Amino acid sequence: MKQNIYDDPEFFSGYKALREQAHNYNVLLEQPALRALLPDLAGKTVLDAGCGAGDLSAYLTARGATTHGIDLSEKMLALAQKRYPELSFERLALEDIASLEESYDLVVSSLAFHYIEDYTGLIASIRERLKPGGELLFSIEHPLTVADKQRRYWVKEADGTDHYAFDDYQEEGRRESRWFVDGVVTFHRTFSSLLRPFLNAGWTLEAVEEPVPSEEAIMQMPRIARELRKPSFLIVKAKRFLRVLGEGVDHPLSLYNQGKGREDNG
Amino acid sequence: MKQNIYDDPEFFSGYKALREQAHNYNVLLEQPALRALLPDLAGKTVLDAGCGAGDLSAYLTARGATTHGIDLSEKMLALAQKRYPELSFERLALEDIASLEESYDLVVSSLAFHYIEDYTGLIASIRERLKPGGELLFSIEHPLTVADKQRRYWVKEADGTDHYAFDDYQEEGRRESRWFVDGVVTFHRTFSSLLRPFLNAGWTLEAVEEPVPSEEAIMQMPRIARELRKPSFLIVKAKRFLRVLGEGVDHPLSLYNQGKGREDNG
Numbered sequence: 001m002k003q004n005i006y007d008d009p010e011f012f013s014g015y016k017a018l019r020e021q022a023h024n025y026n027v028l029l030e031q032p033a034l035r036a037l038l039p040d041l042a043g044k045t046v047l048d049a050g051c052g053a054g055d056l057s058a059y060l061t062a063r064g065a066t067t068h069g070i071d072l073s074e075k076m077l078a079l080a081q082k083r084y085p086e087l088s089f090e091r092l093a094l095e096d097i098a099s100l101e102e103s104y105d106l107v108v109s110s111l112a113f114h115y116i117e118d119y120t121g122l123i124a125s126i127r128e129r130l131k132p133g134g135e136l137l138f139s140i141e142h143p144l145t146v147a148d149k150q151r152r153y154w155v156k157e158a159d160g161t162d163h164y165a166f167d168d169y170q171e172e173g174r175r176e177s178r179w180f181v182d183g184v185v186t187f188h189r190t191f192s193s194l195l196r197p198f199l200n201a202g203w204t205l206e207a208v209e210e211p212v213p214s215e216e217a218i219m220q221m222p223r224i225a226r227e228l229r230k231p232s233f234l235i236v237k238a239k240r241f242l243r244v245l246g247e248g249v250d251h252p253l254s255l256y257n258q259g260k261g262r263e264d265n266g
Numbered sequence: 267m268k269q270n271i272y273d274d275p276e277f278f279s280g281y282k283a284l285r286e287q288a289h290n291y292n293v294l295l296e297q298p299a300l301r302a303l304l305p306d307l308a309g310k311t312v313l314d315a316g317c318g319a320g321d322l323s324a325y326l327t328a329r330g331a332t333t334h335g336i337d338l339s340e341k342m343l344a345l346a347q348k349r350y351p352e353l354s355f356e357r358l359a360l361e362d363i364a365s366l367e368e369s370y371d372l373v374v375s376s377l378a379f380h381y382i383e384d385y386t387g388l389i390a391s392i393r394e395r396l397k398p399g400g401e402l403l404f405s406i407e408h409p410l411t412v413a414d415k416q417r418r419y420w421v422k423e424a425d426g427t428d429h430y431a432f433d434d435y436q437e438e439g440r441r442e443s444r445w446f447v448d449g450v451v452t453f454h455r456t457f458s459s460l461l462r463p464f465l466n467a468g469w470t471l472e473a474v475e476e477p478v479p480s481e482e483a484i485m486q487m488p489r490i491a492r493e494l495r496k497p498s499f500l501i502v503k504a505k506r507f508l509r510v511l512g513e514g515v516d517h518p519l520s521l522y523n524q525g526k527g528r529e530d531n532g
Contacts, residue, residue, distance in 0.1 A: 144410070144432065144435070148429065150429075152429060155421070155423075155429070155431075157421075163414065163416075163418060163421070163431040163432060163433045164431075164432040164433060165421075165429040165430075165431075165432070166410065166429060166430040166431070166432040166496060167429045167430060167495050167496070168494075168495055169410070169476075169494070169495060169496055169497055170476070170478050170493070170494045170495070170497065171494065190476055190497075191457055191474065191476065192474045192475050192476045195474050196474070199471055199472060199473060199474065204470075205465055205471055206465060207465060208457070208458045208461050208462070208465065209458050210435075210436070210456055210457065210458045212436050227436070228434075228435070228436045228437065229433050229434055229435060229436070230432060230433070230435055231435055231436065231456075
């Protein structure tokens, strides 16, 4: 089922107000960490998967990229199109990326993949839309944050201190929480499950980061200091790699040594 | 400082008794997961880094490998030598791996790296002792387990349920805990810090696993079911890869295409 919580009027107005605050977790933590891992963008074609109100697409365009933004939410897309009328946006679920015809130098996605039930299928369909050597860069809710099914979050102790409640880690799948409205569904995956698709020969894993707030960010928004105790975001960067047609997949070293590597553009 | 807690008489006797139990976390969870990731061992030379009482060395030897076990603890080595007199053991700290002269097809390490302060240096020195294409396979305490500086572990709630206390994640470094004796020192590293050395062109990351207990293991030791809620172990496997001499490091794809890759055996 494709979730379209962003078109829920109450969710939409709450989310919009949050993102319009000068200081929020996106502006102070997630976006700086994601953007620090962007490759050179001049002349590149970029798919912005889960583009929301289009701010990341606009940032990429300003640095020389040609972007195409997709999102399932009509309301978010209307906002994006109004703000950035010169940019390309399309209503499309991330689950339907395979229906796109173009190939991209880069696929970026900011905090959208945790809404998708079939993560492995999503990564495979993104790979098919990347040019050989193209890259995927995405942020996702950190497994530490979403594991606990009861969503107890920060738990107070008798002496006034607190800690983060952790549980249910190996039980992957659907989690419900309240975020502006009840019943927002995200999908919990372990670290190892999030990385597994990128450890095959079809990809080279390039970065795994857990953003740390800067001192300046903490001054601007003191409660973001909690990120030092419990991370909210995970960022992954990977490059589409050679794949050998035929039986099995060879290690790149043997490909090089034997000179038998072949590109699979399929 | 090289920690030699295994030679503390009280620690040693407690640890020895634990490992001699038919059902413990090593036998039921960590060793099966580690061993499942072993490559073909026939004719291979293997360094067992932190070999303890030598059981893993013996397992590897039975599968055709020639092993060399190193450990800092005299008591553990005496036990290993007594149990497996035909195998090769040497008293050497993991911090001094660079002083070994042989190169190995495989370096394995079971639950030793969290005792080492300079993790990045350790991984670099292991790389130098691996043959090109050689592999490193190790288990380590999971960052989730060791992050909390107060070591609150499982916290009871008013209604009788419990959860695991999580905290201090981004504050890497020294942690003290009680395990048989007070003051056992381990070093906390984040998930991203543990993987970072392997995301350079000098390595290919092959596996990242968080072992899940089998139904049989849970039947034999019911409390190991808690591993479904909070993992204790992380397992990493990586292969020593090509490195280009001179300026910068190229992506394997460009090496292949340009035919300019060179092996660095240094």
